[in-house]
Amino acid sequence: MANSANSVAVGTKRVSRSAAVKKITIEIGRPIITIFIALLIGGVIILLMGEDPIFAYGMLFKGAFKGLGNIIATLQNTTPLLYTGLAVSLAFRSNVVNIGVEGQMLFGALAAGIVGYYVHLPWFLHLPLAIIAAGLAGALWAYIPAIMKAKLNVNEMVVCLMLNPIAQLITSYISSYPLKAPGPTNKTYDIMLTARLPQFSKSSQFNAGFFIALALLLIFWYVNNHTKKGYEWELIGQNPSFARYGGINVEKSIVEVFLVSGMIGGLAGAEQALGVYGAFYNGFSPGYGFDGIAVAMLAKFNPLAVSLSALLLGALNSGSIVMQMMTSVTRDLVKVLQAIIVLLLAADFTLEMFRKKRKADETLKKRPKTESEKL
């Protein structure tokens, strides 16, 4: 990943102003081109469905941004992606492939649901407690792959992938049997009003969780760019050997990153349980944790850019509802668009990795031979 922070971090060369501008243009330009290509392919699909792509996209856009009701719905759609996008960004930036955010979110939501119903406190204690419980639950679930990677060097991607369905089944069991509220739906008891995140709209479940997410984005942008911890986390992703040489405890940092990422995943669950549903609903998530991966990649793991990429996916989802009301294009179009974006980003990602490796190999060849190699 070409990253301007890279050169600053190593501190050996200064980037000239015009080069920096060029770099930023490329950084911003790439995702925009990606989105444009996706829309183009989507347009062809709409044509094949016998609809007018311009009109359909117009409806998609209007449905996302025209009028207060639509905007609020878009923001509600965006909110969980802010959390999961940030959670994935933090991890991936350190080369910690936490694709278990979905499971961390489920446990976070369940913990929020339990604390929200079974604990009785005034709101200024109850709400924070429920949120903290959700964060802890997410972090705790993330601790499993973290410790396996740090201590046993087990591939965290595989562990996360396997833990997701386990989380889904455990939370499903708990909300369907021991803690099920009576009624036709498998959900826990309604969370006390003292633990609810306030909602701001009569026509959607948009809630204060949105602003918490924005605050988190700002906090972690600051941590990443202006603190020693943030620098360490970045370094273990870019060059673990160098980080270790520089005196960073890489294993400890990996666990830290995992815990923070899992905590934010858990908070995503808190927003859903305390803000949107007012209970833990079995199977509430249509895959926010996985969408977070797309959001993070589109944002190039930058917390501030996460807000924009989450808004993009949120707007696509939200706008598609109105598009379905006005045309016969189905919701699957948005899935296709999202898939194309991820595919293009992944291709870009892989190419970048090859390029980097080749560069590294070349540098390796050029350097003077060490004593041991001379022998």
Added chain:
Amino acid sequence: MKFRKMMQIALVAVAMLAAAGSVWAAPALKVAMITSESGLGDRSFNDMMYQGMLRAEKELGVKVNVIQPKSISEFKSTLARAAELGFDIIIGSSFDMIQPMQEVAAQYPNQKFGLVDVGADPIAPNVVSSVTKDWEGSFLVGVIAAKTTKTGIIGFVGGKDIPIIHRFYLGYYYGAKTVNPNIQVLESYAGTFTDPAAGKEYTLALINKKSDINFAVAGATSAGVIDAAKQTKTFAIGVDSNQNYLAPGFVLTSMVKRVDNQAYDMIKLVVDGKFKGGVVLDYGLKEAGVDYAMDEYNKGLISDTTLKLAEDYRKKVMSGAIVVPNYMELKEGQTMVGNPPIKNPYVK
């Protein structure tokens, strides 16, 4: 004189043409169907309801837009945005839509809403909803099972031991006993709606007790019931949607809730100008709200005489000559149920 008469005729003709023209030009009624989060392609309620929508488009000339929210959290905003755009009726189909629809219906008191198969309680003054008399459908499959069994023993696998499932059992039991007073009807509960493996074990246990037809009323657990039938070459009976295709030749029939008819009828009420909110429509055999499924997958499994008998009983229930007991309406300790009365299996 002649000229005036001709003018009159011409005027009348023009007026008639204009009237006809305005009828043709009248814009088609706009219907919004909002699916549950599983969306189209679920081979269950959403798909079946969509069939009703297609029929309404064809027969009533309405224009249907299908809207598929991705999660329950989108129900409220989707309903609100549909109401904002102004459809002639907005129809949903999920228990989880009850509360969102109540809230949105209150904000848009002039918007007509419909909610399919959600229970006996009215939703809101501008919402028409429907409830399915599943016990009547269970009665018919009970008749068919009792006439098809070779061992004289039939079974029932419920998801959970709860009143709403007892309702299916009582209808099934009543149907079987009506055509064969000596039949044995085994009742069992897997304790779960989501575990096919448990469904299979409970069914195999029933089959061990010589039951050769087992009615599955157990959600996803039903798949195990059908699987057990296939393994032991006995019959299963599916529920809710048509499950005959799951194991062709081993699913005797399925007790289907015709949510397509329910949705169609709601649209027809609007088309005919007879829509009334706050009303709960009952869907039993009479209203074609329940049925047993016949298709290419269970062809020849049920004999013609049995089918004829089932049709006779359908008519008797429709005319009121037979009243199938509803478990939810039984009184404490009521010993005889239904009309003609039989002994209540729940009172020992």
